[in-house]
Amino acid sequence: MNRNKKKGVFRTVTACTLSAIMLLCGGCGGPPAGVRQGGGKIAVITKQPIAFWDDVKLGAEDAGKELGYDIIYSVAEGDNDYATQIESIKNAMKDKVDAIVIAPNGRTELNDVLQQAVDKGIKIIAINSDVTSPDANNPLTISLVNSSDFDGGVCAARNIIKSWKAKGKEVSDIGTIGIVGSTAATSDMRMLGFFDTMKRTLGRSSGVEFAELSMMGVIMGTASGAPVQAFMYETDDSAGGGAAAYGGEGGEGGDAAAYGAEGGDAAANAAGGADANAAQEEETELTAAELEVLAKEKEKADADARIKMDIVNRFVQSEPCSKRKEAKEKAKALIDQNPDISILFGTNTNMTLGICDAINELGLAGKVFAVGFNTDDEIISNIKNGVLQGTVVQNPYVMGYVGVKFATSAINNDNITSHLNTGVTFVNADNMNNDFVKLILNPDADIS
Amino acid sequence: MAKNKKKGASSGFIVAAILVAVMYILNTILVWNIYNNNNKTGTMTSTATRAINSIKGELSSLNTNTVGLAANLYDNPLEIVGDTERIYGNIIGYEKMFESLDMNDTVMKRYNYAKSIIDTFHEKLNSLGTDQLQEGDAATMNETLKQELYPLQVTADQMLTATITIVASETARLSKRNAIRAYVLMGLMALIAVLSELAIWLFARRAKKARAELEERELRLAEVDAKLKNTRQKATDLAVTNVLTGMKNRYALDNDISERLETGRFQVAVFDMDNFRSINDTYGYDFGDEYLAAVAEKLKEEFGDVAEIYNITGNEFCFVFNKNISESQAAGIAQNIQRVMSSPYEVLNLNVQLPCSGALYHYLPGDCLNVNSLLVKLDTAMRNAKMNGGNMINNVVNM
Numbered sequence: 001m002n003r004n005k006k007k008g009v010f011r012t013v014t015a016c017t018l019s020a021i022m023l024l025c026g027g028c029g030g031p032p033a034g035v036r037q038g039g040g041k042i043a044v045i046t047k048q049p050i051a052f053w054d055d056v057k058l059g060a061e062d063a064g065k066e067l068g069y070d071i072i073y074s075v076a077e078g079d080n081d082y083a084t085q086i087e088s089i090k091n092a093m094k095d096k097v098d099a100i101v102i103a104p105n106g107r108t109e110l111n112d113v114l115q116q117a118v119d120k121g122i123k124i125i126a127i128n129s130d131v132t133s134p135d136a137n138n139p140l141t142i143s144l145v146n147s148s149d150f151d152g153g154v155c156a157a158r159n160i161i162k163s164w165k166a167k168g169k170e171v172s173d174i175g176t177i178g179i180v181g182s183t184a185a186t187s188d189m190r191m192l193g194f195f196d197t198m199k200r201t202l203g204r205s206s207g208v209e210f211a212e213l214s215m216m217g218v219i220m221g222t223a224s225g226a227p228v229q230a231f232m233y234e235t236d237d238s239a240g241g242g243a244a245a246y247g248g249e250g251g252e253g254g255d256a257a258a259y260g261a262e263g264g265d266a267a268a269n270a271a272g273g274a275d276a277n278a279a280q281e282e283e284t285e286l287t288a289a290e291l292e293v294l295a296k297e298k299e300k301a302d303a304d305a306r307i308k309m310d311i312v313n314r315f316v317q318s319e320p321c322s323k324r325k326e327a328k329e330k331a332k333a334l335i336d337q338n339p340d341i342s343i344l345f346g347t348n349t350n351m352t353l354g355i356c357d358a359i360n361e362l363g364l365a366g367k368v369f370a371v372g373f374n375t376d377d378e379i380i381s382n383i384k385n386g387v388l389q390g391t392v393v394q395n396p397y398v399m400g401y402v403g404v405k406f407a408t409s410a411i412n413n414d415n416i417t418s419h420l421n422t423g424v425t426f427v428n429a430d431n432m433n434n435d436f437v438k439l440i441l442n443p444d445a446d447i448s
Numbered sequence: 449m450a451k452n453k454k455k456g457a458s459s460g461f462i463v464a465a466i467l468v469a470v471m472y473i474l475n476t477i478l479v480w481n482i483y484n485n486n487n488k489t490g491t492m493t494s495t496a497t498r499a500i501n502s503i504k505g506e507l508s509s510l511n512t513n514t515v516g517l518a519a520n521l522y523d524n525p526l527e528i529v530g531d532t533e534r535i536y537g538n539i540i541g542y543e544k545m546f547e548s549l550d551m552n553d554t555v556m557k558r559y560n561y562a563k564s565i566i567d568t569f570h571e572k573l574n575s576l577g578t579d580q581l582q583e584g585d586a587a588t589m590n591e592t593l594k595q596e597l598y599p600l601q602v603t604a605d606q607m608l609t610a611t612i613t614i615v616a617s618e619t620a621r622l623s624k625r626n627a628i629r630a631y632v633l634m635g636l637m638a639l640i641a642v643l644s645e646l647a648i649w650l651f652a653r654r655a656k657k658a659r660a661e662l663e664e665r666e667l668r669l670a671e672v673d674a675k676l677k678n679t680r681q682k683a684t685d686l687a688v689t690n691v692l693t694g695m696k697n698r699y700a701l702d703n704d705i706s707e708r709l710e711t712g713r714f715q716v717a718v719f720d721m722d723n724f725r726s727i728n729d730t731y732g733y734d735f736g737d738e739y740l741a742a743v744a745e746k747l748k749e750e751f752g753d754v755a756e757i758y759n760i761t762g763n764e765f766c767f768v769f770n771k772n773i774s775e776s777q778a779a780g781i782a783q784n785i786q787r788v789m790s791s792p793y794e795v796l797n798l799n800v801q802l803p804c805s806g807a808l809y810h811y812l813p814g815d816c817l818n819v820n821s822l823l824v825k826l827d828t829a830m831r832n833a834k835m836n837g838g839n840m841i842n843n844v845v846n847m
Contacts, residue, residue, distance in 0.1 A: 066554055066614045151595040158588060197591070395603070402606045408613075420606070423599020425568075434571070435564035447560055 042407050043072045043092035044400065045102040047079045047128070051376070052396045053103070056127065058443050059400025060101060067408050072097065079185060082106040089113045093120055099407035101400075102141075103128040114140045123410035127403040139418075142410050145403045147394045147422045149186045152373060153193020153347075156392045159426040160343055160371040161201055163389040171205035175340030179317040180330050180351045187320065187347040190373060190392075194345050195315060202311045208304045316341075327354020332362065341368055349374040352391060356382040375427060375441055383429055390428035397443035398422045471640060478633050485626050492549050493619040499546035500559075500608050500615075506539045507566065507608075511601045514573060514593055536570050555614050562607035569600040692737050693744035695759035701766055702819045704756065709822065711813045714771060715778035717755075718826040719785055719806035720764035722838035727800065739795045750788050754781055760823070765789075775810045782808045782841050790839065803839035805830055810844075 044060040046053040057073050064071035072095060076084040082105040090113060092100050100122055104110050110131055114124055118140055126141040133139040161171060177198060181187045200210045316338055318330035327350055335341050335358060344359070346352035352372025356379070359365055365387045372379060372391040382388040399422050409416045431437050435447040513528050513535075543563060551559070576589055576597070688700035696704070708714065721727075721743075728736040740763055747757055747765060755767040767785065769778050785806065792801035807829035809822070816822040825844050833842035 062557075063610070066558060066610065068617055147599065148595070154591055155595055158591065201588075398603050398606075401610070402603065405606060405610055417602075420602055421595075421599045422603055423596055425596070431568075431571075434568060435560075436568040439561060439564055447564055 039068060040098035040411055041070045041072060041095060042404055043088065043095065043097045043100045044404065045085055045088045045100065046075045047103045047105055048077065049075050055396035055443055056400035059397035060404045063401045063404035067405065069404065069408060071404065076105055079105055082109040085110055086113045089117055093117055093122065097122060098411045099123040099125065101125045101127055101403040101407050104131045107132045111140060123407060125403050125406045125410065127399050143406050143416050143418050143420065145399055145406060145420045145422060147399070147424050149189035150193035152392045152394065152424045153190040154197045155424045155426050156345060156371045156373065157194045157197035157201065159390055160369055163428065164369060171201060174202060175314065175342040176338040177315050178331065178334035178338065178341055178344045179315065180327050180344060180346045180355055181317060181320045182348045182351050183320045183322045184348055190347045199311055203308060206307050206311065208307045210308065322350060324350040324354045324357070327351045328357040331355045331358035335362060335364065335368065343369045343371065346372040349376055349379065352379055352388065356387045359387050380441070383427070383432065390426050392424050393427055393440050394424055395422050395440050475637060482626050482630050486623065489619055489622045493615055496546055496549055496551065496615045497612055499542045500612050502542040503539050504605055504608050506535050507601055507604060510535050510573065511598065514597060532573055539566060552618060555611060555618060558607055558611045558614055562604050562611060565600050565604040565607060569597065569604060572597055572600065690759040693741055693759045695744055695757055697758060698760040701758040701760060705768060706819055709816050709818065712811065713813055714811050715769040715773055715775060715808070716811055716826065717767045717778065717782050717785070717806055717808040718764060718830055719789055719804050721789070721802040721804050722834060724763040724802060727802065735796060739793060739800055742793045742795055743789060746788055747785070751781065751785060778808060782806060786841055805833040805838045806841045807833065808841055808843050
């Protein structure tokens with residue numbers, strides 16, 4: 001009995017030892033080294049409580065969840081409310097966040113408090129728009145993630161022409177083009193992009209080439225409309241009567257407005273003509289042939305200028321408004337005053353819906369082409385009904401997601417690009433069921 | 449009972465052996481499982497990372513191609529556009545590679561997002577190839593590239609990078625879970641080891657205690673046994689001893705010489721008081737008893753050395769002489785016995801004296817069949833003596 005017991009003890013001890021050895025051999029692989037674990041905090045601060053920023057929030061939160069960071073989200077009251085944003089940045093510092101992803105409401109107003117955050121080692125990522133850093137060589141923000149409003153306007157123009165052509169019509173058939181702009185800060189850049197592309201496409205179809213629009217300040221996708229206003233309405237004395245007014249009777253401030261500023265083609269050409277006259281007087285030694293060439297050139301330039309003027313004159317713009325009802329009235333007025341109106345462009349959700357309402361009311365669906373900006377259920381149903389040819393959408397979800405993703409990279413001191421363009425997408429009846437478009441319209445859409 | 453106990457103990461050992469075996473198998477399965485899981489996770493992660501990085505690479509070369517197209521770098525742009533399909537085919541292959549892995553919902557959500565962008569990128573690229581390139585509208589193509597295509601490529605790239613990050617953190621999570629499982633298993637095994645040690649210790653202690661109890665019981669049993677033996681001895685003694693005189697009784701005689709009757713040769717004699725009844729009648733039985741005790745004491749003292757003395761009835765004593773006592777010696781001793789018995793005794797302060805008679809028998813082998821017939825012969829001879837006046841010794845005459 002005693003011997004048996006000893007044997008049992010021996011067996012048990014052996015078994016346990018062997019198990020332990022097996023465990024040590026099998027279990028000691030351990031987690032692979034070098035895998036980063038998140039666990040930090042990132043503050044996401046956006047502009048105003050509208051659907052666009054809700055999607056940004058959704059993207060930011062998804063990124064936080066997936067990449068292992070806590071997201072502290074706050075939104076300002078409106079797109080000029082930087083006091084709330086300053087408060088949010090201060091709170092973020094109190095919360096000891098690792099990074100701040102911000103859509104700044106001001107170009108410089110947040111600089112002081114952002115500088116404090118940078119001094120505390122907090123990484124700043126700008127989304128949608130950037131701040132103007134006091135020291136360009138040492139910017140406050142590491143990266144800007146946005147999509148350009150100007151590009152959105154360009155996209156709208158390009159695609160509405162595509163729709164136009166798809167209906168078997170010629171670009172030269174395009175009559176008056178109406179722009180219903182909103183009072184929102186994003187509006188001007190969108191209008192400028194639309195106008196510039198439309199103008200040049202029409203010009204090309206008529207054999208004239210408009211000069212490249214200077215992209216100074218445009219490429220930054222500025223939210224401020226001031227310089228754009230100048231582009232569109234500036235009165236240039238040197239151009240005088242040669243400069244064409246493009247605003248129709250319904251167009252606000254259209255009287256005698258030069259359509260191009262820095263070397264806007266019509267103005268430049270007019271000025272060029274004046275120069276040629278002066279040369280004729282001063283340079284008497286020029287041969288007749290040369291004179292003839294010059295005269296031909298002048299003639300051609302004059303003809304081109306007339307064509308360009310004519311093109312520019314086709315654009316009519318209503319006074320900026322913000323309500324859907326107002327937009328509808330403005331659109332109706334544009335249609336009334338311009339019987340040959342071919343295309344209407346709305347610069348945001350309300351403007352787009354106002355245009356659709358006007359077209360619906362006047363029963364002009366399919367006759368007057370409409371292109372809009374942003375999306376909601378009504379806009380989608382208008383596209384389905386053929387009232388709206390399409391709408392330009394940005395991808396706020398991706399903006400929020402990539403903003404947070406860049407923040408995590410910055411926290412880990414990984415290299416990130418200083419600017420990422422999240423792009424714009426033209427949504428029309430053809431691509432509405434495309435997975436990507438579905439995701440843009442509803443980031444939670446199930447596409448698997 | 450002891451046998452039962454042994455059986456219980458051995459079945460306990462069988463159970464223990466089975467338990468150890470089960471423990472082994474369980475341990476092996478679990479360790480194998482953990483090892484396998486780690487392996488699987490590793491393979492999955494590397495495959496996923498390779499697939500995603502390849503997609504990223506192909507996307508990037510697609511983008512390079514298109515940028516080149518836009519910048520008019522190629523002599524035969526349509527060939528480059530054709531190459532797009534080959535690259536996109538590669539992408540589809542890598543997508544299939546990734547999709548064959550069993551990834552969780554979070555990873556798939558991010559991956560599907562990236563995939564939807566890639567699909568859109570491809571569609572857009574196709575439309576570029578067919579529309580603008582053939583029309584030669586380089587400006588529009590450039591714009592589309594810059595504003596629509598390039599953002600798609602970079603956002604797809606970001607989503608793919610995010611997918612890798614999520615896969616990596618998922619791997620880390622799985623590895624952590626595996627590590628925890630390993631630790632839990634180790635802990636469990638350690639617990640089992642400790643418990644079995646404890647069980648063994650308890651078992652040993654109980655066995656020790658049981659053995660101690662057993663020993664104690666055996667000891668008690670031995671005591672009881674001894675007592676019983678003693679009692680039995682006493683009972684036996686009582687059966688073969690005359691209570692009054694402390695001498696062996698008739699049964700003892702029976703026991704002692706029965707076996708000698710067949711072959712034995714010895715001297716045997718019986719004596720009793722003549723008219724002893726008169727003492728009982730005169731002084732009472734108690735007195736008679738005391739008197740007999742005194743006589744018996746005296747006889748033991750005087751003749752214990754030469755004969756075994758039995759008090760076979762009330763006042764009758766039987767003497768079986770030792771083997772070395774001859775016939776003549778026996779006759780002399782018989783004379784002495786008669787003298788001692790009939791001498792005066794002081795009993796309860798009274799002097800009493802009674803004559804006695806006896807019979808002497810020189811026993812030869814086979815004389816008697818049993819003790820009873822021996823005693824009948826002796827008694828008959830003694831009765832003859834008494835009938836002849838008593839106070840004399842009669843010899844048993846062999847017939």
